[in-house]
Amino acid sequence: xxxEQLVRKIKDGxxxxxxxxxxxxxxxxxxxxxxxxxxxxxxAMNVPSKKIGKKDIIKIGNRFLKSEETNRIALISSRAxxxxxxNYQVIEKRKIETPNTFVDVFKCPNPTCISNSNEPIRPIxxxxxKSPPLLRCRYCSRLLSPNEVI
Numbered sequence: 250x251x252x253e254q255l256v257r258k259i260k261d262g263x264x265x266x267x268x269x270x271x272x273x274x275x276x277x278x279x280x281x282x283x284x285x286x287x288x289x290x291x292x293a294m295n296v297p298s299k300k301i302g303k304k305d306i307i308k309i310g311n312r313f314l315k316s317e318e319t320n321r322i323a324l325i326s327s328r329a330x331x332x333x334x335x336n337y338q339v340i341e342k343r344k345i346e347t348p349n350t351f352v353d354v355f356k357c358p359n360p361t362c363i364s365n366s367n368e369p370i371r372p373i374x375x376x377x378x379k380s381p382p383l384l385r386c387r388y389c390s391r392l393l394s395p396n397e398v399i
Contacts (some may be wrong), residue, residue: 256293256306261335263314265307269326270295273305275399276322276329279354280314288312301328316343321354323347324382324395347379350387355398362389374398 268276273292277283284290289310298304305326319331323345333341351374357364364372364386373387384393 256291256296256308258337259289259291259308259310259334260337262288262308262310262312262333263319264332264334265309265319265322266304266330266332267298267301267326268305268307268322268329270301270303270305272326273307275325276305276307279321279325280318282309286312316346317348319343320346320348321351324351324355324384325399347376347382350375351384351398357386357389357391358393358397359386359389359391362386362391364388 265276271294273294277290277292282290289308291306291308293306295303296306313333314331322329324347327345327347329345331343331345332339353371355374356372357374359365364370370388374393375385375387377383377385382395384395384398385391386393
């Protein structure tokens with residue numbers, strides 16, 4: 250008995266695989282992908298996985314995400330893999346790496362932080378330690394855990 254393919258292959262674009270179960274929509278938000286650019290975006294959530302039990306998968310047609318973009322999701326799903334596809338074949342496979350700084354990805358949870366005011370300031374969260382993650386808002390210096398910013 251053959252298994253049924255749950256998500257259709259894409260000809261060209263980016264596949265984010267092994268996204269932590271239930272986190273696909275947060276990943277799309279962090280990548281500023283809303284589907285308004287006209288490219289097909291396929292999201293599959295809670296897909297069976299031999300490695301991790303269940304996972305989410307995101308396929309973005311006709312768009313090749315750069316490392317700087319995909320590393321933005323390191324706190325949301327650090328085990329995710331990025332596959333660049335051309336003519337239905339994987340041309341590059343890479344893992345997510347935690348950047349040193351998140352610029353305009355997450356908001357500081359401190360309501361009195363200047364980055365949460367009406368000033369034209371982009372939130373900047375610095376990574377003080379990658380494993381386990383320890384973060385700090387560049388403006389108010391508040392120490393943060395990943396759960397506070399996700």
